[in-house]
Amino acid sequence: MTSGTGDTDVRPESLGQWRDYGESTLPVPLAAALAAFAEHGYHGTSVREIAARANLSVPGLYHHYPSKQSLLQGLLERTMTDLLHRSEVAIAEAGDRPVDQFDAVVESLLRFHMYRREQAFVGSTEIRSLDDGYKPTYIGHRDRQQHMVDEIVFAGVEAGDFATPYPKDAARAVATMCVGVSTWFKLDGELGADELIARNLELARALVGYRADGAV
Amino acid sequence: MTSGTGDTDVRPESLGQWRDYGESTLPVPLAAALAAFAEHGYHGTSVREIAARANLSVPGLYHHYPSKQSLLQGLLERTMTDLLHRSEVAIAEAGDRPVDQFDAVVESLLRFHMYRREQAFVGSTEIRSLDDGYKPTYIGHRDRQQHMVDEIVFAGVEAGDFATPYPKDAARAVATMCVGVSTWFKLDGELGADELIARNLELARALVGYRADGAV
Numbered sequence: 470m471t472s473g474t475g476d477t478d479v480r481p482e483s484l485g486q487w488r489d490y491g492e493s494t495l496p497v498p499l500a501a502a503l504a505a506f507a508e509h510g511y512h513g514t515s516v517r518e519i520a521a522r523a524n525l526s527v528p529g530l531y532h533h534y535p536s537k538q539s540l541l542q543g544l545l546e547r548t549m550t551d552l553l554h555r556s557e558v559a560i561a562e563a564g565d566r567p568v569d570q571f572d573a574v575v576e577s578l579l580r581f582h583m584y585r586r587e588q589a590f591v592g593s594t595e596i597r598s599l600d601d602g603y604k605p606t607y608i609g610h611r612d613r614q615q616h617m618v619d620e621i622v623f624a625g626v627e628a629g630d631f632a633t634p635y636p637k638d639a640a641r642a643v644a645t646m647c648v649g650v651s652t653w654f655k656l657d658g659e660l661g662a663d664e665l666i667a668r669n670l671e672l673a674r675a676l677v678g679y680r681a682d683g684a685v
Numbered sequence: 686m687t688s689g690t691g692d693t694d695v696r697p698e699s700l701g702q703w704r705d706y707g708e709s710t711l712p713v714p715l716a717a718a719l720a721a722f723a724e725h726g727y728h729g730t731s732v733r734e735i736a737a738r739a740n741l742s743v744p745g746l747y748h749h750y751p752s753k754q755s756l757l758q759g760l761l762e763r764t765m766t767d768l769l770h771r772s773e774v775a776i777a778e779a780g781d782r783p784v785d786q787f788d789a790v791v792e793s794l795l796r797f798h799m800y801r802r803e804q805a806f807v808g809s810t811e812i813r814s815l816d817d818g819y820k821p822t823y824i825g826h827r828d829r830q831q832h833m834v835d836e837i838v839f840a841g842v843e844a845g846d847f848a849t850p851y852p853k854d855a856a857r858a859v860a861t862m863c864v865g866v867s868t869w870f871k872l873d874g875e876l877g878a879d880e881l882i883a884r885n886l887e888l889a890r891a892l893v894g895y896r897a898d899g900a901v
Contacts, residue, residue: 510726511729512726513727513729633888634887638881639888641869645865645868646858653857672892
């Protein structure tokens with residue numbers, strides 16, 4: 470076994486898979502809903518439009534997703550589950566040192582928001598459109614994402630690796646920076662994803678006051 | 686005269702006014718459009734709904750704003766003009782040193798995104814809904830905002846005040862952090878606006894590698 474930590478299993482054959490983003494693996498109806506919501510917003514989209522994009526009849530669509538709301542919830546639930554799972558695996562694979570866990574969670578958040586830009590956009594803009602029954606679940610997912618970063622930054626300060634006097638604010642700024650990548654990243658941009666990740670990782674370390682010569 | 690720089694006049698009697706945010710001064714129809722767009726999105730909002738919120742008849746509303754698109758454009762144009770003007774004045778009042786200009790533009794961006802959260806939200810989510818005729822103007826405003834930060838960071842590196850090896854990426858991260866405040870700031874939160882500004886200013890300085898002992 471590798472040096473995994475926490476509850477998440479690390480299997481050698483899957484090491485680093487949290488970095489892999491191919492084409493989206495969303496079910497067809499959710500992919501159609503994503504495209505429509507990204508273009509016109511939830512309230513500006515009809516079930517008829519989603520069915521047409523999915524090449525389904527409206528009753529055929531309703532068979533799987535009984536309402537527009539269930540499409541939005543299905544989409545956001547998958548988005549957050551994917552993001553959280555990748556980040557948990559990344560942290561588990563990084564081992565026990567807070568600095569390594571920090572690099573891992575930052576890279577995971579950056580990659581997700583580079584390769585799943587539309588999902589990130591709809592996730593951040595349509596919280597307002599979620600039914601009250603599901604909204605707390607979604608906000609719980611988002612809090613858990615922030616909490617992962619918080620815990621690692623606190624541990625890094627405790628270990629003497631991070632010098633920031635404001636761990637909570639720094640952790641929020643780190644997450645904000647990573648999430649914000651979805652607003653400007655272009656796959657065909659001047660700098661490739663890996664170079665941008667390396668630079669933004671340096672910036673994230675600056676935010677927490679990373680000391681290369683800190684205690685280990 | 687005070688130590689203004691650049692093209693923007695600094696009048697002693699108005700010093701620091703860029704920090705003042707009272708109630709929004711939007712015209713009634715634009716305030717109504719803002720509330721509706723923030724709640725349901727542009728495509729999910731009807732002119733009838735905006736008229737009702739503004740206590741106007743539909744023809745009465747059309748007299749001032751001939752279309753829903755003109756309401757969105759009027760709203761976003763005022764939003765960006767206000768943001769850019771405040772930031773330009775803040776920079777001009779700060780004098781000639783890049784570090785002082787940096788603090789000023791960061792504080793201005795932070796304040797705006799604390800006190801004009803709804804406008805910031807609609808601005809960032811409804812670019813997709815702007816007609817092609819106006820969209821380049823809006824994107825030009827946003828580029829100008831980023832350019833202000835870029836120029837100051839470049840000048841700070843040149844002057845030896847900022848040590849970041851990635852000025853352009855750092856400047857983008859600074860702007861992203863400031864804009865992101867609109868996604869979590871609460872006026873009635875645990876920490877007041879001034880304390881949060883002080884902390885985020887420290888974080889912004891960390892992003893550019895500010896050296897308190899740097900050349901002046």
